[in-house]
Every structure is written in C-alpha cells, then in structure tokens.
Amino acid sequence: MSLWVIQRDLLLAMRRRSDVLTTLFFFIIVVSLFPLGVGPEINMLRTMAPGVVWVAALLASMLSLGRMFSSDYLDGTLEQMLLSPQSLAMLVLGKALAHWLVTGVPLVLMSPVLGIQYDLSTDALLVLTASLLLGTPVLSLIGAIGAALTLGLRGGGVLVSLLVLPLYIPVLIFGAGAVEASAAGLGASAHLSLLGAFLLTSLVLAPWATAVSLRISME
C-alpha cells in the first residue's frame, strides 16, 4: 500500500522536475553562501562544514514540506485516502518516504561535492554522507506531522518552521556531531547509532501522529 503511494508521488514529482531541482539548488546556494559570509579561511571552513551542511539540509527539507499534502488536499485526493479502508498511517508513511526520496536523497548525493568545497577529508565526507543518509528520513517523517497540522492554514509555510525546527534539533546535533567526532578521532559510530535510533523511533511513531493530525485537519 505504501509502495503504491511512493510510486504515485514519485511519478508526480518526475512530471514536475523543477520542484525537485529547486530544493536541491536552494541547498547548494545556502551552503555556498557561508564562505562568502565568513571569509575563505580554510581551517575555519573545515570545522564549520558539517554544521553548515546540516543546517542547510534542515532548511531545504523544511521548505519542501508544504508540498507533501497540499496538492492532494486541494484536488480532493487526500479526502479519498482518508476514506479508504487502508491504514492511514501506512499511506502517510508512503508519502513521507516519497518526500524523502524526492528531497532528501538528492541532498545526500550532493553533500560530498559540497564537502569538497570545504576541504573535508575523505573520511569526513564519508561520515557526512552516512549521517545525512540516516538523518534526512527523520526530517521528512517529523516534518510530516507539522505539514499535516498546518494543512490549509493561512501562513502555513512560516508556521510549519516554528513547529518543526525545534523538533529537528536532536537530529542536527548528532548529524553534525558525527563528522566532528570522527575528525577528533573519537569515531562516529555512537552518533550514527543514535541517528539510527531516531530513524527507527520516528518510523514507528511519526506516521501514526501524522495520521491523527490529518484527521484533525480534515474534519
């Protein structure tokens, strides 16, 4: 059931590729702005890189949350999904995973290139990519709750950032921390394990909370 939703959402995203590319380019631009703002000092950039890439990923993932439910809400598809005998949580899980495939995966693939701009070592690049791979699905899953709650509200886009960004903080801390820990010689496995734990917890709880929120919003 989730697979069907993922397939459908991916098809829709491929029909409008510019949406996907906008998010990706937003990510690239934000990351590239930081050296212009703080100066090209390479040692400073190297220590800043994980945090900058992670904050940019947070913002990029958050900006595209509005699209997760809004078009289905406007054309009535969402209402039919709520009426369907299938479990709403599974449908929501499919939508969140589709959102991750469309916005998260391109960021993960692009991050090593941006890391090279910041002169990260090969090990650090590997850890950065791994942490983004584990962390970005969590962003989509948590963000789905915020997107569902703000569905159809005026100023929903700004509101969703107020709701969702504080909840993203643990992911940010451990995502950026993984790279710093491996650079300090501590090893990134503890951070990556915690990110994995966040992923599993949010896989179980977030779709359920999103389903409840959708039913509230569609009443």
Place this chain on the structure above:
Amino acid sequence: MAINWFKYSSPASFYFLAGKMIPLFTIAAIILFAVGLYIGFFVAPTDFQQGEAYRIIFIHVPAAWMSMFLYVMMAIWAGIGLAFNTRLSSMMATAIAPTGAMFTFLALWTGALWGKPMWGAWWVWDARLTSELILLFLYIGFMSLQAAIDDPRRADKAGAVIALVGVVNIPIIYFSVKWWNTLHQGATVSVTQSPKMATTMLTGMLIMSIACWMYAIAVILIRTRTIILERERHTAWVGELRGVAQ
C-alpha cells in the same frame, strides 16, 4: 458520599467554581510573594562567593521550575482533551500556554542578569540554558499554531498533538543538548556546582516557588474563565449572566 467530579468538567459550572477559587489563590500568592521577597532581601545572608547578585535565584529558580512543570501540565490537559473530547481540558491547556511561556522567558532573562556578574557573559551555551531556550520555542510553536486556526475545536486538537509530540521530544532534546555540550569543551562554569545553600535561602526559594505556583493557578483560572465566556457566548447561561451584570 461520593463527590461528582464530572460536574465541574462542564464549562458552565466550572466558570462559577473558578470565580470562587480565584480570590483564594490571589490572596495566597500575594502573601507568599511578600513573605518570600522579605526573606530573600532581608533575612537571607549575603553569599560569601557571589555577593548580593545571588539573590536573583529567588525568582530565577521558581520560574525555571514552573516553566517545565507548566509544559507538562499543558500537555496532560491537552492529551485529556484529545482523548476524552472534553472541552474544558483543552481550554485549560490553551490558558496555561502564555503563563508557561512567560515563566520560561523570565527564567532566561533572570539567568542572563545573573550570568553577567558571575560568568562574565550574558549567555553561555550551557545545556540547561539551551534546553530552556528550546522550551520557549516549543511554547511559541504551540501558541502560534492555535492562533492560526480559526475553528476552536480544530485548534484544540491540533495544539494537543503538537504539545504531546513536544513532551515526547523534551527528554530527547535535553539529553542531546547535554551530550552536545560535553562533546564541545564544557562550559567553564557549571550551573550544577552551586555552593551548599543556607537553610534560610532554601526556605525563601521554596516559599517563592509556592508563590509562583499560586500566581500561575490564579492567572490560568482567570484566563480559562475568559476563554469559556468567549466560546460559550451564544449559550443561554452566558446570556443570563450578562442580564445579571447589567
């Protein structure tokens, strides 16, 4: 004889109960504030390390306690409202949020005033300060979500979801900030290493805490009454009330 607790889950009967309780809690708050401030300013001795500046803890610590306690209370009431569909519980949650946010802000503000003479900095990225700041963000998110939704029933339920998600997240946020802080070089001065407290100081602080608690209850009840009137303005009993008042 069993008391019928559910009687007061109706907004109409709670309105009058709250009206009777508000003066009691207000008087209690005023007396306790007076006693607590007297102890804080005149009875408690000057600290030999921190001088007079430590006296800010008499408002700082109670405010920090209340900020966390009120968030949990808010989530509990919101959860009850969501689960049992009781209107009054959701109104309580809505009424608690501004007071909780006020205490959070007060804790941050007084903490900054204390930090400047003690640590030499208004702000330190200490685990407690950071998580208190995030708590303020959570309060603001809750209030702005409710403010953006016109339909009060939807606002109640949506707020309940975000409050409950926040409560699940608070321990995660707290521990991640704590570990983040220890990974970076630790703060030069820790809040936890407070010198052993004199009994008078502790008494003053506890009295101030209870005073803040009484104040919070009084203000929350007043706000709940206002929300009840606003939402029930088309009902017969509010109409009668207006007839009596005029």
